[in-house]
Amino acid sequence: MAKLQKSIDKRNALIKATIELVNNDGFHAAPMSKIAKTANVSPATIYLYFDNKQDLVNKTYIEVKAVYTKYAFETYDKNMSVEKGFELIWKRIADFKIKESDNAMFLAQCDNTPMIDEPSRKEGIKHLQSLLDLWERGKKEQIIKPISDYLLYAYSINPLSFLMMVQNRDAFQLNDTHIQEAYQAAWDSIKL
Amino acid sequence: MAKLQKSIDKRNALIKATIELVNNDGFHAAPMSKIAKTANVSPATIYLYFDNKQDLVNKTYIEVKAVYTKYAFETYDKNMSVEKGFELIWKRIADFKIKESDNAMFLAQCDNTPMIDEPSRKEGIKHLQSLLDLWERGKKEQIIKPISDYLLYAYSINPLSFLMMVQNRDAFQLNDTHIQEAYQAAWDSIKL
DNA sequence: AAAAAAAGAATGAACGTTCATTTTTATATA
DNA sequence: TATATAAAAATGAACGTTCATTCTTTTTTT
Numbered sequence: 001m002a003k004l005q006k007s008i009d010k011r012n013a014l015i016k017a018t019i020e021l022v023n024n025d026g027f028h029a030a031p032m033s034k035i036a037k038t039a040n041v042s043p044a045t046i047y048l049y050f051d052n053k054q055d056l057v058n059k060t061y062i063e064v065k066a067v068y069t070k071y072a073f074e075t076y077d078k079n080m081s082v083e084k085g086f087e088l089i090w091k092r093i094a095d096f097k098i099k100e101s102d103n104a105m106f107l108a109q110c111d112n113t114p115m116i117d118e119p120s121r122k123e124g125i126k127h128l129q130s131l132l133d134l135w136e137r138g139k140k141e142q143i144i145k146p147i148s149d150y151l152l153y154a155y156s157i158n159p160l161s162f163l164m165m166v167q168n169r170d171a172f173q174l175n176d177t178h179i180q181e182a183y184q185a186a187w188d189s190i191k192l
Numbered sequence: 193m194a195k196l197q198k199s200i201d202k203r204n205a206l207i208k209a210t211i212e213l214v215n216n217d218g219f220h221a222a223p224m225s226k227i228a229k230t231a232n233v234s235p236a237t238i239y240l241y242f243d244n245k246q247d248l249v250n251k252t253y254i255e256v257k258a259v260y261t262k263y264a265f266e267t268y269d270k271n272m273s274v275e276k277g278f279e280l281i282w283k284r285i286a287d288f289k290i291k292e293s294d295n296a297m298f299l300a301q302c303d304n305t306p307m308i309d310e311p312s313r314k315e316g317i318k319h320l321q322s323l324l325d326l327w328e329r330g331k332k333e334q335i336i337k338p339i340s341d342y343l344l345y346a347y348s349i350n351p352l353s354f355l356m357m358v359q360n361r362d363a364f365q366l367n368d369t370h371i372q373e374a375y376q377a378a379w380d381s382i383k384l
Numbered sequence: 385a386a387a388a389a390a391a392g393a394a395t396g397a398a399c400g401t402t403c404a405t406t407t408t409t410a411t412a413t414a
Numbered sequence: 415t416a417t418a419t420a421a422a423a424a425t426g427a428a429c430g431t432t433c434a435t436t437c438t439t440t441t442t443t444t
Contacts, residue, residue, distance in 0.1 A: 026306045028220030042425045112304035114218040154351035162350040185347045185381040234391045
């Protein structure tokens, strides 16, 4: 596959179509022909931009993950206090899951199925380094619990996935009070 | 599909094969022919027990969910204190995710993709009524926070999914200390 | 010997991917 | 600036394969 100068538009349309169709029907019901049609492109054109279906999905995943991370750390600054930094990042993540729910739903699906290959999965994790650094600092300053990063992640960040998923499937509507309560629960579970 | 008197064994083998293959490769890479072969059965035989592939997956989901719920509430008794009841249920769920990790992984995949149809999903949720009842009681007795059940679930039960998923993919090995820390974080996040 | 259960082979549809061709764009020449 | 030409980008149709499902026959059970 050669470098293409033109039509980043088409590539974007393909990524967008992939997210949309995988969200609606799942990987197994998102055929290349349908992805092409949704992106207003010939099936053959997909192969000018991606090696094959697996490659398309991998690259979509990595790209969405990058958008997610950028969004999450947008308002964060390394000089902030640990508590303030955590609050900002947490609330940005919540924001992302509400406002960019298509992207968030796609990530949730990728993170819970064998649909993405291991190298791409590893690539996607890298972006969270800033959060790990923050926790490291928090542990040093004895502000957050001296426990594994997995536990910290599980109890402070991951519940958001479930919360937002529920929002999409049920009548439960999230409002500012819910968000504040959820943030409080998150902080409570990791602070010393 | 008629009622079959015989060979519950074959049905079980099919359910087991479905779980195994979906776990390894995902729904999209678990063809009926492969499921049949894994279960040591002819492809045609599947259709004596299930209407079609969707039906097979739906019923597998409902069955695994039932096993999960039975396991979770095995040691629970309605006359226990709210705190003790919660601890028992929580630890049984953790136990299930460690000891029956195949079942747990399958459920995680089903709960995060459009692979299961909505009626079956609804069916699967019903089983958690006992937990909702416990929380109801906890709120009345002013022992746990007066917040939405979704939030309670997200912060106390759901993080376990992530934790166990990590265990399967990384070097991170769960031990009793982790479990105790995690339980404490769970209880901290919901108790008043 | 009849009925139920299971099997393997067969079927049409749908899939990912490639091929042969056309359309568009960029470059060179006058 | 206008025209010719080469390269790049994009296409629709076609390919071989694999899929879910069904059909016909065989085996097992009653």
